[in-house]
Amino acid sequence: MKTLFAWLQYALRLISCTMLVLVAYWLISGNDAIPVIFFPQLFGCIAVATLLEFVLELIPFKTFILWLITAFLAHYALSFGACILFGWIGLSLSGVAIFTAIFVIIFAVFTYISLKRTKLNAKQINDKLNQK
Amino acid sequence: MKLTLEQTECAETEIFIRYATMSNSLRKLIDELRTQQLTIELRQGNEIFAVAIDDILYFESVDKKTFAYTSNAVYESAKSLQAILTLLENTSFVRISKSCAINVAELVSITPLWNMRYEANLTNGEKIIVNRHYIGELKQKLGIMEEQK
Numbered sequence: 573m574k575t576l577f578a579w580l581q582y583a584l585r586l587i588s589c590t591m592l593v594l595v596a597y598w599l600i601s602g603n604d605a606i607p608v609i610f611f612p613q614l615f616g617c618i619a620v621a622t623l624l625e626f627v628l629e630l631i632p633f634k635t636f637i638l639w640l641i642t643a644f645l646a647h648y649a650l651s652f653g654a655c656i657l658f659g660w661i662g663l664s665l666s667g668v669a670i671f672t673a674i675f676v677i678i679f680a681v682f683t684y685i686s687l688k689r690t691k692l693n694a695k696q697i698n699d700k701l702n703q704k
Numbered sequence: 705m706k707l708t709l710e711q712t713e714c715a716e717t718e719i720f721i722r723y724a725t726m727s728n729s730l731r732k733l734i735d736e737l738r739t740q741q742l743t744i745e746l747r748q749g750n751e752i753f754a755v756a757i758d759d760i761l762y763f764e765s766v767d768k769k770t771f772a773y774t775s776n777a778v779y780e781s782a783k784s785l786q787a788i789l790t791l792l793e794n795t796s797f798v799r800i801s802k803s804c805a806i807n808v809a810e811l812v813s814i815t816p817l818w819n820m821r822y823e824a825n826l827t828n829g830e831k832i833i834v835n836r837h838y839i840g841e842l843k844q845k846l847g848i849m850e851e852q853k
Contacts, residue, residue: 686820693839694816700846701813 728847732796736809739795744788746772746779755779757795761826762806763788775828798845800824801835808845 719737723730742757759774765785772779781788789797789805796809806824814834815823822834834842 687816687818690816690820690822690836693843694814694822696848697843697846698813700848701811 732847735794735796742795746781748779753779760807761810761828762804762832765803798841800838800842801833804832806832
């Protein structure tokens with residue numbers, strides 16, 4: 573099971589890196605066909621997550637997956653709501669802004685929780701070591 | 705805990721522990737006793753030494769070579785880090801990253817870092833990075849996990 577998880581991790585990192593290259597290509601070339609085909613929000617999301625998880629090792633892999641799924645679900649729920657309330661204009665206006673906001677909020681929450689857990693673990697260990 | 709010391713004529717010192725239940729502190733004491741008894745064959749240049757396990761602060765694997773660090777010397781081991789850890793099961797050694805295992809008896813404190821890693825401060829003042837994936841093992845070795853259950 574652990575091996576399967578490790579392979580999944582490598583596969584996702586490979587996809588993330590490929591997407592990062594495609595984003596860079598899209599930014600340089602200005603080719604509109606690429607984001608239309610590959611879905612621009614997915615690009616941005618995975619590019620940032622790759623930078624945080626893979627390059628900086630800032631967030632754990634499981635948190636990254638959870639964060640990605642939550643951001644997408646929340647984004648579509650809100651976009652669908654905007655579509656019902658304001659029609660197709662609402663959907664297109666809300667798209668990127670809502671997604672970015674959700675992305676930032678979820679990142680902040682997960683980072684805060686993880687940092688709290690790190691400090692708690694360190695405290696527990698130091699308390700135990702002080703008992704010696 | 706009742707402590708009884710007895711001097712006899714026997715050639716070898718014997719430690720006999722009588723217990724009702726195996727507590728964390730008792731398990732730790734046994735681990736430390738086991739650590740004190742063991743020696744490991746390590747190389748320094750062309751010389752081979754039998755180094756007492758409790759003298760070793762940590763083991764580190766670098767470029768497929770395993771090194772053992774004491775407070776004043778560095779030795780090389782012919783065994784892999786995994787093989788050493790298998791050999792040192794039930795001692796005070798615990799893996800803290802893919803390439804490093806420390807002697808918890810030599811651990812002074814740990815400091816949380818910003819990227820969810822930790823820094824282990826050893827008795828000789830050295831600082832070693834603890835990977836977040838191995839923090840559970842370290843807590844288990846210190847008996848923190850059992851207390852939380």
